[in-house]
Amino acid sequence: MTKRAWIVISLCIAAGIALGSQAFAADRIIKIATQTPLSGDQSAIGVDMKRGAELALEQLSGPLTALGIKVELAPFDDQANPDTGVANAKRIVSDPAILAVVGHFNSGVQIPSSEVYHASGLANVSPGNTNPKVTTRGYLEVSRIVGRDDVQGVVGANFAFGNTVKSVFIVHDKTAYGQGIAEFFKQKAEQMGMKVLGFEGTEEKANFDSLLSPILAGNPDLVYFGGIYPQASVLFKQARERGYMGMFLSDDGYDSADAVKIGGASLLDGAGTYYSTVSGPASAYPGTAKFIQDFKAKFNAAPQPFAAQGYDSMGICLKAIENAVKANGNAIPTREAVAKAIRALKDYSGITGTFTFNEIGDPTVAKYFVMKVNSADPAKWNENPVVQTLDIAPPK
Amino acid sequence: MKRFVKSINIREMLRPLGQMLIFSLGSTVILSALMLALALILDRTIVGQALFQRLNVSLYTYTLVNLPQVAIDGLTIGFVYAAIALGYTMVYGVLEFINFAHSEIFATGAFVGVEVLIGLEKFGILSGASLAMAYGYLLLAIIAGMLAAGALAVSVERVAYRPLRHASRLVPLISAIGVSFLLQDLIRLTESLTTGQYNRIMPTFGNFDHRILLGRMTLGATHIALGVSIKSIIVIVSAVLMLMGLNYMVNATKVGKAIRAVAQDPQTASLMGIDVNRVISLTFLVGGMLGGAAGVLYALKFTRIDPFVGFFPGLKAFTAAVLGGIGNMTGEPCSAASFSACWRPTPAPIWGFSPWALPAPNIKTSSPSAS
Numbered sequence: 052m053t054k055r056a057w058i059v060i061s062l063c064i065a066a067g068i069a070l071g072s073q074a075f076a077a078d079r080i081i082k083i084a085t086q087t088p089l090s091g092d093q094s095a096i097g098v099d100m101k102r103g104a105e106l107a108l109e110q111l112s113g114p115l116t117a118l119g120i121k122v123e124l125a126p127f128d129d130q131a132n133p134d135t136g137v138a139n140a141k142r143i144v145s146d147p148a149i150l151a152v153v154g155h156f157n158s159g160v161q162i163p164s165s166e167v168y169h170a171s172g173l174a175n176v177s178p179g180n181t182n183p184k185v186t187t188r189g190y191l192e193v194s195r196i197v198g199r200d201d202v203q204g205v206v207g208a209n210f211a212f213g214n215t216v217k218s219v220f221i222v223h224d225k226t227a228y229g230q231g232i233a234e235f236f237k238q239k240a241e242q243m244g245m246k247v248l249g250f251e252g253t254e255e256k257a258n259f260d261s262l263l264s265p266i267l268a269g270n271p272d273l274v275y276f277g278g279i280y281p282q283a284s285v286l287f288k289q290a291r292e293r294g295y296m297g298m299f300l301s302d303d304g305y306d307s308a309d310a311v312k313i314g315g316a317s318l319l320d321g322a323g324t325y326y327s328t329v330s331g332p333a334s335a336y337p338g339t340a341k342f343i344q345d346f347k348a349k350f351n352a353a354p355q356p357f358a359a360q361g362y363d364s365m366g367i368c369l370k371a372i373e374n375a376v377k378a379n380g381n382a383i384p385t386r387e388a389v390a391k392a393i394r395a396l397k398d399y400s401g402i403t404g405t406f407t408f409n410e411i412g413d414p415t416v417a418k419y420f421v422m423k424v425n426s427a428d429p430a431k432w433n434e435n436p437v438v439q440t441l442d443i444a445p446p447k
Numbered sequence: 448m449k450r451f452v453k454s455i456n457i458r459e460m461l462r463p464l465g466q467m468l469i470f471s472l473g474s475t476v477i478l479s480a481l482m483l484a485l486a487l488i489l490d491r492t493i494v495g496q497a498l499f500q501r502l503n504v505s506l507y508t509y510t511l512v513n514l515p516q517v518a519i520d521g522l523t524i525g526f527v528y529a530a531i532a533l534g535y536t537m538v539y540g541v542l543e544f545i546n547f548a549h550s551e552i553f554a555t556g557a558f559v560g561v562e563v564l565i566g567l568e569k570f571g572i573l574s575g576a577s578l579a580m581a582y583g584y585l586l587l588a589i590i591a592g593m594l595a596a597g598a599l600a601v602s603v604e605r606v607a608y609r610p611l612r613h614a615s616r617l618v619p620l621i622s623a624i625g626v627s628f629l630l631q632d633l634i635r636l637t638e639s640l641t642t643g644q645y646n647r648i649m650p651t652f653g654n655f656d657h658r659i660l661l662g663r664m665t666l667g668a669t670h671i672a673l674g675v676s677i678k679s680i681i682v683i684v685s686a687v688l689m690l691m692g693l694n695y696m697v698n699a700t701k702v703g704k705a706i707r708a709v710a711q712d713p714q715t716a717s718l719m720g721i722d723v724n725r726v727i728s729l730t731f732l733v734g735g736m737l738g739g740a741a742g743v744l745y746a747l748k749f750t751r752i753d754p755f756v757g758f759f760p761g762l763k764a765f766t767a768a769v770l771g772g773i774g775n776m777t778g779e780p781c782s783a784a785s786f787s788a789c790w791r792p793t794p795a796p797i798w799g800f801s802p803w804a805l806p807a808p809n810i811k812t813s814s815p816s817a818s
Contacts, residue, residue, distance in 0.1 A: 090635065092753050094645050248501055257749035257756075260520040264513045269502060270669035281646055285751055292658060294672045312648045313751050317656075 081115075081383060082125045083108065083368050084143045085361070086136060086154035086164065089128035092281045095309050096355050097156050100178055101126050103354065103361030104153045106346060111366050114373050118381055122369065125149060129160050136160035140167035150389050151176065151368040153361060157279075158182030158200075159227035165193050174390040176367050178360035181303060181329055182231045186412045186445075192390045194408050196363055196401070198329040198417035200228070200302075202443050204235025204277075206419045207300055207327040208243060210439060211273050216298065218246040218271040222262065222286065224278030225252040232302050233277030246271075259286045263293050272297050272322075279304035284313035287324060296321030303328035306356040306422070308432035316427040324424040325438065330356045330403070331420040332433055335440065338402035353433060363401035371396055413445040459699040463691050471525070475518045486510035504667040512666045515673050523679040526686035527748065530741035531764035533693055534600075534734035539768070541710045541730045544616065547623040548603055549738055550761020551630035552596045556739025557746045557756060558634060560592035561647050568650040581653030585747070589685070592743040593736040599630075600735025601728050609724070635754040646753055649746045655681065682744045689737055696733070706730060 085104045088097030105124055112122045127143065129136035136155065143149055144167055151174045155161035161180040168175045169190045177185060177195035181203055185195055211219065219240055223233035230252060237247055248269035253262055266274060267290075274290060274297060276283040283301045290299075299318070305326040311318060318324040339359055346354045371392035375384035378392070399406045407415045421439040425431070486507045489495055495506040502509065531553050538546040567573050567584055576584060607626045611619045638644060655678040662673045697703040708716040709726045717723045745760060746752050 090639070090645065092645050246501075257745075257751070257759075258520075258524055260517070260524075264517060267671055268509060268513060268666055268669070281751060281753075285749070288750060292656060292676055294658070294674070309646055309648075313646070315651050 079119060079383060080121045080123060080148060081372065082123045082146065082149045083365065083372075084125040084127055084146075084149050084152045084154070085365075086127040086129045086139055086143070086152060086160075087156050087361075088131040089126065091130045091132075093131045093156060093279055095307055096179075096357055097128075097131070099355040099358040100153075100156060100361035102346070102350050103178075103342075103358035104365035106342070106349060107362040107365035107369070109349075110345070111369050115369060115376070118373070118376055120376065120383065122372075123148075127154075129155060129157075129164070131157050131160060133160050133163050136164040137167060140164040144168065144171040144173050149173065150372055150384070150386060151393075153178060153364040153368060155180050156357065157226065157228055158185055158231065161185055162227055165190065168192050172386045172390060174368070174371070174386065174393050176364040176393060178364040179303075179330065179357045180228075182228050184227070184231075189411050191394065191412075194367075194393055194412035196360060196367065196403070196406055196414055197303075198419050198443065199413065199445055200232040201235050201446060202417070203302060203327050203329060203419055204232045205239045206421065206439070206441060206443075207232075207275065207302065208236050208239035208245075210325065210327065210421045211240065211275075211298075211300060212243045212245065214298065216245060216272040218248055218269065219273040219275055220249045220266045220269055220271040221247060221251070221275045221277070223250075223252050223276070224282055225254055226278065228304065229276075229278030229302075231277070233275065236275055236277065253282075256282055256285065259289050262286070263290055263295075266290060267293055267295060270295075270297070274299050276301045276305070278302075280307045280310040281313070284310045284318070288314045288317050291317035291320055298322035299324040301326045303330060303356075306330060308355065308429040311424060311427060311432055312429045314424075318424045319427060326422055326424070328356070328420050328422060329417060330360055331418060331437060331440065332422070332435065335418070335420065335437060336403045338400075342402050353430075359403050363403050363406070366401050367393060367396065367399055367406065370399055409445065416442050416444050418442055456695070456699040460691060460695050463694040464687065467687065467690065471522055475522070479514050479518065482510055482514060483507065502667045509666065512664045512671050515661075516671070519673075519675050519679070523675075523682055523748065526683050527741055527745050528760065528764045528767050530686045530689055530737055530744065531760055532768040533690070534738040535765055535768040537693075537730050537734040537737075541706065541727060542608070542619075544608075544619045545623065545765070546608075546731075546734075547620070547761075548607070548626040548630060549600075549734070550757035550764075551627050551634070552600050552603070552735050552757075553738040553742045553745070553761060554634060554752070554754065554757035555599050555630065555742070556592035556596035556735075557742030557752045558638070558647065558754075559595040559739070560588040560743030561649050561746050561752060563588045563591045564650050564652075565647070568652070573650055573652040576652060578654060581655075585653065585655070585681070585743075589740050589743045592739040594739070596739025596742065597732045597736035600731040600738070603630075604728060604731040609727075631754055631757070638754060646751055647746075649750050649752070655747060678747050682748050685740065685744055689740060693733065693737065702726075702729065 085101045087100040088094050089101060108122060108124050115122050125146070127139040129139055143152060152168060153176055155164065155177055156179050158180045161177055162182065162184055165175050169192050173192060175193050177193065179197055180195055181197060181200045183199050183201045186193060221233050221237050223229040233250070237250055241247055248271050249265055251262060274295070276286060276299070283305050287299050298321070303326070306328045314324070336359065342359055342362060343354060346358065372384070372389055374395070375388040375392040378384070379388060394408050394412065397407055404418065409415050419441045420437050422435045423438050425435050490506045498504070498506050498509060534549045534552065535546060538549070564573065564584065573584060603626055607622045608619050611622055638647070656676065658674045658676045660672055660674045663670045664673060697706060705716070705721045705726050706729070708719065708721055709723050713723050
């Protein structure tokens with residue numbers, strides 16, 4: 052090999068070392084990705100989840116900037132679609148600057164996407180996925196800051212039982228999330244002696260006539276819907292139009308002001324509409340007053356449910372990266388180190404609670420709420436009263 | 448005046464009404480009989496027993512009690528599909544290709560109509576409207592939807608189909624699918640730029656959600672209320688009017704004669720002094736307007752719309768159009784029935800069917816009264 056080639060190679064190596072060292076500290080950039088439905092019928096929640104994370108990045112990245120690391124947001128749109136989520140996940144893991152993912156609203160999207168994160172050791176903090184399988188696979192990379200459906204379904208069933216519901220018709224949306232929670236609800240309801248008149252999955256979004264016939268024939272005390280609001284609210288509205296006057300109960304997928312925009316006053320008729328959730332209203336979290344104020348100032352709209360969880364998930368990622376950077380002698384840490392640092396966090400105090408993760412990535416204690424729809428005005432959705440608040444540890 | 452009254456062809460006006468009546472009643476009776484027979488057969492099996500355990504009624508009674516309501520619901524949605532299907536049939540009759548962009552033209556009509564109503568609601572006009580005014584506003588929304596969808600259909604034809612008029616058959620078909628995707632995302636883009644929302648909700652006003660109770664039937668321990676909502680009646684009446692109007696236009700007017708002539712043989716028609724391009728544009732205009740009106744009616748009936756709302760109704764209407772004779776326009780106006788009986792054995796047997804009544808306009812062959 053000629054002398055000149057050697058010079059070129061050694062120059063390259065030198066440049067590489069120089070780039071990696073602190074000589075270029077100001078140029079060190081890392082990214083944190085978000086993956087939520089930014090378009091599509093669930094975008095109302097997905098966009099605000101991202102905005103929450105964006106706000107956290109703006110407010111909480113100070114310590115990392117002080118260490119000479121610039122943090123950027125890399126938002127991705129999973130369209131609430133598993134295929135899109137996985138395709139995005141592959142793009143995310145192939146970008147070496149991305150050290151963590153805040154993400155997913157739908158469990159059915161998070162579960163396959165996190166397989167990709169897991170394969171390349173990328174940490175994923177979930178602000179809203181409640182299906183047990185999110186964490187029970189035992190991946191080091193996947194943690195969440197909310198409760199689980201095997202508890203939420205039971206909370207719903209307990210609430211129904213407490214309201215002397217004797218018969219129930221269960222409908223779900225055939226997704227991992229909706230069917231999952233509906234099955235947990237059904238199991239508990241049967242255990243407590245409620246009569247389950249039907250258990251039906253449907254992907255229909257407009258015309259529920261064929262489903263309403265058996266519901267009305269059975270005339271149950273309660274109709275339970277496991278799934279997301281665009282379907283649930285249309286079903287509830289059509290059921291009321293057909294003269295059903297019993298109670299409606301749904302899950303945290305129902306928690307959006309759009310639900311009442313679709314359902315209107317019909318949700319308040321009869322025995323009313325309730326939903327269980329893992330993301331309570333602002334009043335349930337003492338720390339959110341400032342968040343809501345800042346959010347309104349920045350985005351000119353009140354935050355939807357799960358925006359605060361987006362904020363906290365981002366906060367956890369930033370804090371863990373900061374710890375990992377310090378442990379790594381102020382150099383950018385590996386993805387594995389970040390994943391471990393997230394699990395190692397003790398009593399991280401966010402705006403929606405104080406978080407410590409257990410060995411599979413569930414928060415050691417999670418909050419569960421049962422809420423009542425109280426007004427036909429979408430602007431008053433955030434004022435829906437809490438009927439029940441429970442602090443429950445994840446099942447073993 | 449007298450001459451004008453004389454020139455109206457009453458027979459051609461009433462003929463489709465009679466056909467529709469006979470057809471929808473006939474298909475309802477036949478399908479109901481089929482359902483009841485199936486229920487009788489299954490009554491003795493595990494399906495019937497499972498139902499008996501839960502509701503304490505036999506499957507046969509259950510089916511009998513539920514059938515009238517199912518038939519009413521099926522007819523309502525059937526007429527929506529029929530109104531959409533007309534757009535497919537018109538274009539196929541004249542150009543012999545399937546306008547896959549029609550489902551998006553339908554969606555555009557729905558969006559424009561709903562946006563008009565949302566705008567009116569924002570100014571507080573809707574909430575204080577009297578009953579007559581409420582119907583007026585609904586009519587306004589339907590007309591707005593029709594105009595927008597008609598204009599869109601004509602421009603789609605001008606841009607995407609006319610340059611391909613003499614290309615091989617598959618080419619305009621591909622072009623139609625491309626336009627369909629383009630329009631879907633254009634609606635999405637416009638909505639995200641202007642309102643930032645994906646779901647658009649039909650405002651609640653007037654007495655459209657009110658339900659007329661027709662009767663009560665006892666089923667085991669409960670009562671099943673048989674009823675029809677005002678908006679279902681509006682949907683059926685408007686769809687019937689549209690079908691009648693279209694049939695009259697195609698079969699009993701001079702313009703209709705031109706359309707039929709172009710459908711039969713464009714070259715000869717142009718030799719006879721018919722402006723073929725204009726007739727084709729007109730066909731798209733009429734088909735698009737009907738689709739737009741159907742879109743607003745769909746939004747009225749089902750409340751929520753999104754940019755992809757056109758896909759499934761479009762697919763179902765396309766099926767109805769094919770069954771109704773999109774390919775074989777024989778002498779008599781055809782009728783289509785489609786039968787989507789879904790039977791789910793566990794845990795509840797659910798019966799639902801939609802008889803789709805579709806008198807396809809008689810484009811290809813002139814009927815005696817008109818020629």
